Amino acid sequence: MADKKPSPSAKAKTTANKKQKPIDLYYWPTPNGWKVSIMLEECGLPYTLKPVNIGMGDQFKRGFLKIAPNNRMPAIVDPAGPGNKPISIFESGAILQYLGRKTGKFYPSNERARADVDQWLFWQMGGLGPMAGQAHHFRQYAPKKLPYAVKRYTDEVNRLYGVLNKQLRGKDFVTGRYSIADMAIWGWVVPYKNQGQKLEDFPHLKKWFERMGERPAVKRGFALGLDLRRGTLGDKTKEAAKARKILFNQRAK
Template sequence: MTTQTQPIEAFSLPTPNGQKVHVMLEELGVPWNYRRIDIGKGEQFTPEFLAISPNNKIPAIIDPEGPGGEPISIFESGAILKYLGLKFGKFYPTDARAQVKVDEWLFWQVGGFGPMLGQNNHFSVYAPEKVPYAIKRYSDETHRLFGVLNKQLTDHEYIAGDYSIADIASIGWAQSWERYGISKEEFPHVHAWLERLAARPAVAKGLSIGKDEPTKSLSEDKEAQKILFNQRAR
């Protein structure tokens, strides 16, 4: 079993993508520090942060005890989850077939479930002009994806069989089902799964980290929207 003596530094926020890393680190029970990156103030564009996250997105981590005992920085939430799962031998299987199953659902989340729900939220809440086609497109795709997840959970307690990084990757997005007009009655297996996850102490703690910090609603913070939306290459 791999042990960790120095804390892993997690540069993050309590967003659905940031929460993946918070939950994973809490589940692993390793020492770590939460380093808040205020994306509404543009801290994601500092040279220091870009050195570890060139895509200027949270989360990112620095593990001072990386491969060969040397520090390593990692960006992209899916890559972070896989790295941590492999390093500590938890929540990511060693069997090749089981790994494929977890990878399928991890990539399903990072490639579809997260981005589509994010676009849904953007066009429904933040777009200065309501575009009915865009709202319907992403609302429909959100509904379809919740249906895919619900079907998978019909005969699975967890997404890929055993509890894994596939579940950890999806919890932050799925827990906001009401925001997307998703009903408990229509997708009961998703809601049963959410209740199972919420009962895990590490999940509850991971989801709460950073939420005690005072923040201004992004829908009202026009200066933050200028920083976060409609960025082009610098």
């Protein structure tokens, strides 16, 4: 995992965060990775990119497992954690909540408002993310097409898009004000075509998706590390086949 230089937002460089030690961001450009890169950019926090090439098995290396025992990125190490001592955190939702508490940004302090953000964050973590991931797998990567599985997960993602579309009626953002819930959800809508969905069927979601995509910090967070990827998992190459073998059908070790 080759380190990249600290990458704070140009506009967000302040006297305070210039003095702050950069957060180490263990990352690969995927919907889960984008959540954290977008949050760091939105908050203007300095960070050092530490790529975790999941197609090459970096997530199984001993050093990374000490930070993220579930062998999944993203993860962070904040050298200025609670008590000004280092802390490592894995799971994208936990990272978003931590950064929200740390900065006081995009995560309400009011308990009622925070509960609203939390429920939509967990809606993504427990619903949209896993179901969209299964749709990707059976539509794009499964060695054999299984019509039942394709329909099952495509339909479930469609249902979830419908839930989100209704929630966004009359709102600019998922809970009314921009929050970590929006950051968590947006990246999982980016590959909507691979999920078999049409944004035109969900007009409120479509407007929100486009509105999110115009935010400068979202653009920067989304672009982070895209140059590191070579091809896709669905490619008919030896490299893609090797990556699929690493990523899919893992068992306990």
